[in-house]
Amino acid sequence: MMSLWRACLLLVVVSRGAMAGAREHVDPDTGLSRWETDDRGFSLELVQVLPDYVRAVYASRGLPQTIIDSVSSYCVFGTILKNHSASTLSYNAADWRYVTTDGRTHRARTKTEWVDEWQSMGVAFRWSLLPEQQTYAPGDWGQGFTTVALPPGTVLDLHYGWEQGGVKHTGIIKGVRCAPADIESL
Amino acid sequence: MRRPISNRCKHLASLCLVLAVAGLPVALPAQGPDLSHTLAPVEPPVTAPGFRLADMDGEMHALADYRGKVILLNFWATWCPPCRHEMPAMERLYRRFRDRGFVVLALNQWEDPDLVFAYTGDLDVFPSFPMLFDPQSSVSQHYGVKGLPTSFVIDRSGQVIYRAIGGREFDHPEILQILEGLLAGPS
Numbered sequence: 001m002m003s004l005w006r007a008c009l010l011l012v013v014v015s016r017g018a019m020a021g022a023r024e025h026v027d028p029d030t031g032l033s034r035w036e037t038d039d040r041g042f043s044l045e046l047v048q049v050l051p052d053y054v055r056a057v058y059a060s061r062g063l064p065q066t067i068i069d070s071v072s073s074y075c076v077f078g079t080i081l082k083n084h085s086a087s088t089l090s091y092n093a094a095d096w097r098y099v100t101t102d103g104r105t106h107r108a109r110t111k112t113e114w115v116d117e118w119q120s121m122g123v124a125f126r127w128s129l130l131p132e133q134q135t136y137a138p139g140d141w142g143q144g145f146t147t148v149a150l151p152p153g154t155v156l157d158l159h160y161g162w163e164q165g166g167v168k169h170t171g172i173i174k175g176v177r178c179a180p181a182d183i184e185s186l
Numbered sequence: 187m188r189r190p191i192s193n194r195c196k197h198l199a200s201l202c203l204v205l206a207v208a209g210l211p212v213a214l215p216a217q218g219p220d221l222s223h224t225l226a227p228v229e230p231p232v233t234a235p236g237f238r239l240a241d242m243d244g245e246m247h248a249l250a251d252y253r254g255k256v257i258l259l260n261f262w263a264t265w266c267p268p269c270r271h272e273m274p275a276m277e278r279l280y281r282r283f284r285d286r287g288f289v290v291l292a293l294n295q296w297e298d299p300d301l302v303f304a305y306t307g308d309l310d311v312f313p314s315f316p317m318l319f320d321p322q323s324s325v326s327q328h329y330g331v332k333g334l335p336t337s338f339v340i341d342r343s344g345q346v347i348y349r350a351i352g353g354r355e356f357d358h359p360e361i362l363q364i365l366e367g368l369l370a371g372p373s
Contacts, residue, residue: 057265061296082352084222124322125296127263131332134351139224141352142333143268 022173031186034078035173041085042162042169047078048179049145051152063125067118074109074147075154075178079130082141089164090135097159098148106156108132109147152181221272223358224350231345234259234338235328239318242299247291247318249344256283256368257340258290258356261320261331263297264305268353269335273309275356279365280315282357286369287342290315295323295334341368 022037036045054072083089098106111129118125130144150156155177161170180186234257238248249257260276262269273292280290292315294302299319306313320326329338329346339348347368354361 060265088226126323127295127334128265134332136351137224137226137349139222139352139354140226140350141222143352144333 022176024175030183032179033177035176037171037173039171040164040169041083041087042089042091042164043080043082043084044160044171044173045078045080046146046158046173046176047080048177049076049078050179050183051076052182054145057128061125061128063118063123064121067121067123071114071145071147073149075150075152077146077148077176077178078143079146080141080143081130081134081136083136083138085164086138087165088135088137089162091133091160091162093130093132093146093160095161098150099157099159100150101155106148106150109149111144114147148178150178152178153185154178221268221275221353221355222350223355223360225339225348225354225361225364226350228338228346228349231341231347234340234344234346235325237320237325237328239293239320239325241316241318242303247316249291249340252289252291253344254342255287255289256342256365258288259329259338259340260290260292260335261295261326261329261337262292262335263295264302266334270309272335272353272356273313274311275354275358277311277313277315279356279361280313282362283365283369284315288365288369292317293320293325294318295320295326297321339364339368342371 022035024033024035026033032048032050034045034047036043038044051072054076055068058068058071079093081091093108094110096108098108100106110132111126112132114129115126128145130142130146134140134142136142148156155175158173158176159170160173161168163169234249236249238246240246258276258279260272262273264270276290276292280288290313292313294317297319302317302319306317326336329336333351335353337350337354338346341347348364
């Protein structure tokens, strides 16, 4: 009977581990972190992006200062998604949630929301941000910035999901951190 | 535990920021996964939306000019790491098949020809296929492109028959086999 309880306990631990099973890597050159997870052929990677880097990317595209200031005021992650399963999958990052340590839930500002704002300013640029919705055939992948209105260094859990073969899957990456305000803060 | 970084690394990071501001090809924080080697069939095939765009020398190219050829249509930008990563394989593919009715058309998004010229000069192999400029990204919208790079294969009759989202190793045997089959078809 005791071994059955132990087996049940082990199962719970394994299940929780799978949910929060993202691996964190620290870049030895920059000190910045990235988190990667992989489940049923859907892989997700988040990379800390410094506000200065965001400013540089948008400034080098010749975008107006208001856009540069606005995007770089967000918590920005470089986000890489890939389908290395044998079937088509889709995701909708507009449904993903970012839960901070105070228990509050936040959502990302989507690419569509940014692009609509930029178009109202007469700017046709629509790249660099992760499309919030995509359908990936096997082998397809994409990357781009995701933006959440949170201060530098904020700790959060990302609750994400995707759909494959008519089945919705979910996962959590725990303890993700927004990039610091600058590289000196590392 | 976070480890402190050295001043040398801080200088390197600063240099990257300066290069990015200068518009030079600086990698995003992550290179992303390795390039894939699959092409997803477009079912049913759709007629490729036409366009007319300038190349680096200001010469105009229309999609209709290439009717009868098998076309690899690639949407890209210099700041996009996988776009840079897949460019040499596209050039190898072009050189391999260009005498058999194959062409690569690389549609740059948003950027200036001078910037792209500087960028291509920095590549190991200078692309010899047409680089076209889609400055307002209007063609990419007609093709439903959401992210870069995205590529399409158009057959000899002008139908879009394959799509690839994300970087590809375009001279991988699986892709070569698909293209061999298309090029063997009627012209």
